Amino acid sequence: MKKTLMSALILIMTSSGVLAQTAKKNAVAVMPLRGSDISETEAKFLTERLTIELQRTDSFDVLERDKMDEILKEQGFQQTGACDETACLVEAGRLLPVQKMIGGSAGKVGNIYSAQIRLIDLKTGKVEKTATRDYQGQLDFLLTSGMREAAEELSGKLKPQEKVPVQQQMNQQTETMMRGFMEAQYEDKSKSKGWATFWSIIPGCGNIYAKNYKGGILFLTAGLVTQSIWIEKNDDSKGMWGMIYLGIRTSDWVISMRSVNKYNANLRKKYGLSFDVLPRKDGISTALSMEF
Numbered sequence: 001m002k003k004t005l006m007s008a009l010i011l012i013m014t015s016s017g018v019l020a021q022t023a024k025k026n027a028v029a030v031m032p033l034r035g036s037d038i039s040e041t042e043a044k045f046l047t048e049r050l051t052i053e054l055q056r057t058d059s060f061d062v063l064e065r066d067k068m069d070e071i072l073k074e075q076g077f078q079q080t081g082a083c084d085e086t087a088c089l090v091e092a093g094r095l096l097p098v099q100k101m102i103g104g105s106a107g108k109v110g111n112i113y114s115a116q117i118r119l120i121d122l123k124t125g126k127v128e129k130t131a132t133r134d135y136q137g138q139l140d141f142l143l144t145s146g147m148r149e150a151a152e153e154l155s156g157k158l159k160p161q162e163k164v165p166v167q168q169q170m171n172q173q174t175e176t177m178m179r180g181f182m183e184a185q186y187e188d189k190s191k192s193k194g195w196a197t198f199w200s201i202i203p204g205c206g207n208i209y210a211k212n213y214k215g216g217i218l219f220l221t222a223g224l225v226t227q228s229i230w231i232e233k234n235d236d237s238k239g240m241w242g243m244i245y246l247g248i249r250t251s252d253w254v255i256s257m258r259s260v261n262k263y264n265a266n267l268r269k270k271y272g273l274s275f276d277v278l279p280r281k282d283g284i285s286t287a288l289s290m291e292f
Contacts, residue, residue: 025058025059025061026060026061026099026100027060027061027097028054028060028062028063028099028102028119029068029101030047030051030054030062030063030101030103031084031092031101031103032044032083032103033047033082033105033106033115033117034082034084034104034105034107035082035105036107036108037107037108037109038107038113042106046106046115046142046147049143050117050150050151053147053150053152054102054151054154056151057152057154057155057157059155059156063096063097063098071095072092072096077091084103084104084105086118086126086127088103090122090125093122094122098122100120100121100122100128101120101122102117102118102120103120104117108139111137113138113139113141114132114134114135114142115131115132115133115146115150117130117150117154118130129154131149131150131151131153131154133147190263190267191263191264193257193260195209196210196257196260197257199256200249200253200256203219203220203222203224203249203252204216204219204221204223204252205220206259207252207256208220209256210260210262212255212263215255215256215259219248219252219255222248223248223249226248229241230244230245
């Protein structure tokens with residue numbers, strides 16, 4: 001009898017704990033972040049990352065995006081442009097089986113990537129919490145660190161004053177991850193000297209491949225003209241025109257190689273693949289550059 005009562009007591013206590021944890025979760029829906037001076041794809045990635053990070057906090061029951069879109073469509077909800085203002089979020093939220101709405105915007109001003117996100121209580125129609133994140137240099141910091149911090153701040157796990165610059169948050173694992181991500185982006189968009197050589201079979205096309213359009217058009221025109229003259233000549237000047245044509249084709253290939261180097265160098269600079277000294281809590285760290 002005692003064992004039975006003890007087991008029942010333990011079961012009740014466990015169930016109460018589970019129910020208490022479940023009760024703490026708020027049902028929320030996340031509206032797509034409005035992008036400003038960033039692409040629609042980038043804004044979509046930020047929204048999806050924010051949604052994942054909100055789920056990871058274990059403080060919210062997040063309504064699936066497809067389900068949210070389906071309900072809003074059935075309810076006849078219509079909007080003009082992005083729904084990031086409080087009034088629009090409240091209007092949409094009250095059509096959904098949620099208690100709170102999350103929305104906002106993300107964009108770029110100068111060299112600063114910024115996100116402003118709001119948590120709105122649908123009962124009161126007022127903003128309950130806000131989270132703002134600003135990072136300099138790369139959108140990746142806003143994606144990997146900013147969305148996580150914003151989710152934790154909205155859940156109450158991170159206080160606003162605890163936010164620190166992204167450079168101070170970088171540990172070795174994060175640095176390695178970010179470097180690998182940027183290198184993958186570089187590899188995907190960089191130009192190959194092998195392909196430039198292949199395309200150089202056609203006058204000027206090696207330079208056009210390397211995005212040197214002016215040089216490509218110049219060598220294409222010069223190559224075709226001198227080739228035509230060389231083919232048509234049947235006198236003593238044929239050898240001279242042949243040498244001119246050979247010189248133009250050689251110069252075309254040499255310039256295409258330089259164009260590849262220049263394009264790749266600019267691409268490395270764009271993705272920040274250079275040696276940078278970054279401040280950290282425990283001293284100075286160096287972001288490693290990869291040479292290609």
